[in-house]
Amino acid sequence: ISSDVQQGTNLSEAMDKHPQCFDDLYVAMVQAGEIGGVLDEVMNRLSKLLEDTARLNNQIKSAMTYPVAVGVIATTVFIGMTVFLLPTFANIFDELGAELPLFTQIMMNISDFLRTPLYVVGLIGVVAALMFAYKQYYATPAGEVMMDGLFLKMPLFGDLIEKTAVARFCRTFGSLSRSGVPILTALEIVRDTAGNKVIANAVDAARQEIQSGGMISLALQRENVFPVMAIQMISIGEETGEIDTMLMKVADFYEDEVEQAVKALTSIMEPIMIVVLGGMVGSILVAMYLPMFKVMEAFG
Numbered sequence: 001i002s003s004d005v006q007q008g009t010n011l012s013e014a015m016d017k018h019p020q021c022f023d024d025l026y027v028a029m030v031q032a033g034e035i036g037g038v039l040d041e042v043m044n045r046l047s048k049l050l051e052d053t054a055r056l057n058n059q060i061k062s063a064m065t066y067p068v069a070v071g072v073i074a075t076t077v078f079i080g081m082t083v084f085l086l087p088t089f090a091n092i093f094d095e096l097g098a099e100l101p102l103f104t105q106i107m108m109n110i111s112d113f114l115r116t117p118l119y120v121v122g123l124i125g126v127v128a129a130l131m132f133a134y135k136q137y138y139a140t141p142a143g144e145v146m147m148d149g150l151f152l153k154m155p156l157f158g159d160l161i162e163k164t165a166v167a168r169f170c171r172t173f174g175s176l177s178r179s180g181v182p183i184l185t186a187l188e189i190v191r192d193t194a195g196n197k198v199i200a201n202a203v204d205a206a207r208q209e210i211q212s213g214g215m216i217s218l219a220l221q222r223e224n225v226f227p228v229m230a231i232q233m234i235s236i237g238e239e240t241g242e243i244d245t246m247l248m249k250v251a252d253f254y255e256d257e258v259e260q261a262v263k264a265l266t267s268i269m270e271p272i273m274i275v276v277l278g279g280m281v282g283s284i285l286v287a288m289y290l291p292m293f294k295v296m297e298a299f300g
Contacts (some may be wrong), residue, residue: 001014001015001018010031011034012027012030012031012034015027023192025172025176025189028181028189029046029176030046032176033179033180036180038180041179042179045175045178045179049175052171052251053171053172056164056168056255059258059259060160060258062266063160063262063265063266066266066270066273067273070276070277071276074276074281075280077281078284079114081281081284083114083115086108086287087108087115089291090291093291093292101290101291101294103290104287106287107283108287145201148198149198151196156268159261160261163257163258163261164195164258165194165199166227166230166250167258168193169203169226170247171247171251171255172189173186173187173247174243174248174250175248176190177244177247178248183210184207184210187206187207187210188207190203191207198225199225201223202220202223202225205222205223206219206220206223209222216234217231217232220234229250229253230254233246234246
């Protein structure tokens with residue numbers, strides 16, 4: 001890039017030669033800054049956009065990390081106790097000639113399954129096949145739309161995904177608009193960075209309507225994807241001629257909403273995961289102690 005610029009190439013054109021590092025968002029904002037003679041301001045806006053995006057992504061990761069970590073720990077503990085601890089107790093009761101209760105026998109069947117290499121390999125193969133099928137289906141246009149639509153409707157996580165997408169849309173669109181990027185070009189870039197195919201399709205449909213002379217707020221409203229509050233604020237921005245300012249305010253609002261949603265989700269997930277972990281460990285303990293009670297009753 002430095003060599004190209006020294007030879008007289010515009011910075012945006014030099015960046016455009018390296019799409020693996022600088023996507024259309026970078027190039028469009030820098031190009032607008034060059035045309036308007038405000039490249040320094042655009043660079044500051046781009047830096048702020050990247051910082052806000054990184055903070056938003058970190059909030060999402062923090063929301064996902066806890067349940068995944070607890071799930072992995074719970075599964076590991078359950079498998080460990082089922083494979084190593086439960087058979088020891090079962091052998092003791094077999095030596096005493098005690099008949100295993102139904103629940104204990106079910107848990108022993110699970111233990112036998114997990115200790116059989118062929119079954120485990122088969123289970124891993126099934127999981128791998130399902131993951132491969134999911135990736136292949138998600139790679140198709142129809143599959144991506146369907147799965148992203150389901151993600152938006154997921155209990156607990158769907159609301160978080162929607163708010164994140166709206167915040168990202170408004171922040172990126174507002175930054176592009178404020179930097180002087182034409183509306184249609186900005187919407188095209190925002191569409192490609194939406195992170196959700198349903199929202200991307202809505203943005204694309206709105207872009208086509210705007211190209212025919214429609215208003216942004218009305219076009220987005222017809223797609224029935226964006227929250228009413230966001231559309232109302234965008235409409236006010238259009239009427240006052242300060243759409244970039246209103247987009248930034250909407251982005252600020254929904255980023256705060258994401259932060260609150262992450263905190264709420266964490267507070268909800270903690271007791272749920274504790275109950276799940278306790279249930280998994282408790283089922284092993286019940287399976288171990290039920291035969292003991294039965295033996296005690298027999299001797300009694």
